[in-house]
Amino acid sequence: MTVAMKTISVGIDKSDINDLPNIYAYMGYMFCSVTCLFGPWISFKDYISIRHVANQDKWWILYIIQYALLSFLFLSISNCWAQWIINDTSWKWLLAYKDALSFRMSHYFISYIASSLLLLGGFPFALSTIVKPLQIELPHSLVHVVICWNVPMHFWLKTCTIKYLGKFGAVTMTYLTSALLHGLNFQLAAVLLSLGFYTYIEFQLRSLLANIFDACIASKKCIKAKCTHTYNxxxxxxxxxxxxMFSGLSIFHLAYLGLMFDTSELQETGYSYIHTIEKWSQLGFASHWVVFATYCIYFLMR
Incomplete structure (x- = not known):
């Protein structure tokens, strides 16, 4: 996935100026040992810059230790603490939240390991932010969750694949591209495309409400110093x-969507579409019904 993203970004960045990198620089970028194992995507410009500029500050070793400790904290929460705090006899929505939480914590573990490797490889601290756990666990909106889930990938999608599309086309292309890069299967496609429609509907509804009431309730937070809304x-x-309330709704949707990535034996061979449908049917497809109701409200108000 990372190699595919790198190839596409080089093609787009260099197509306008007809200045393709030489084979040695290109192969070094493709197979950079720092990013090959866990990612993340980095631009060719940032990769080349570490050859000519001393990017590390004097605290880089402390940042690496901090990231390593955080990564193993998230690993312990994913494999131990979440399973211990919420047992298997709990309410079905708590079990869904537990499975989703374990999945998110494992993602944080990988992301912070990748951040440590980036710093070890000589990349600057400014490029080491891959995920923002607090903004995912206590989300302002699903839009913020998507942005904070994988910051480099969000930037790549924003700059490389959706430059010339409208809002709906951009959202659709973003999640289709993400599904393809992750290895297209029914489970991933269902979750990612559902998340795409969720974020689009939420963004449209909250933008409409923010305009009607002149209030700071849009999906994207205003910068306090630049907020022009009357009410905040x-x-x-x-x-x-x-x-x-919208934050609580986002947590509800994350529990529903993250339920797919449980710790059953199927994860070794891949989840089938039957597994996905059964998991959501156990919760009565509640999240999809809520989104449908949200869209109806938006449709009637616009």
């Missing part, structure tokens, strides 16, 4: 409550 969390309790 500092002067209106209902704005704060509305954002909290």
């Amino acid at each position: 969390t500092d002067n209106s309790w209902w704005v704060f409550l509305t954002n909290v």
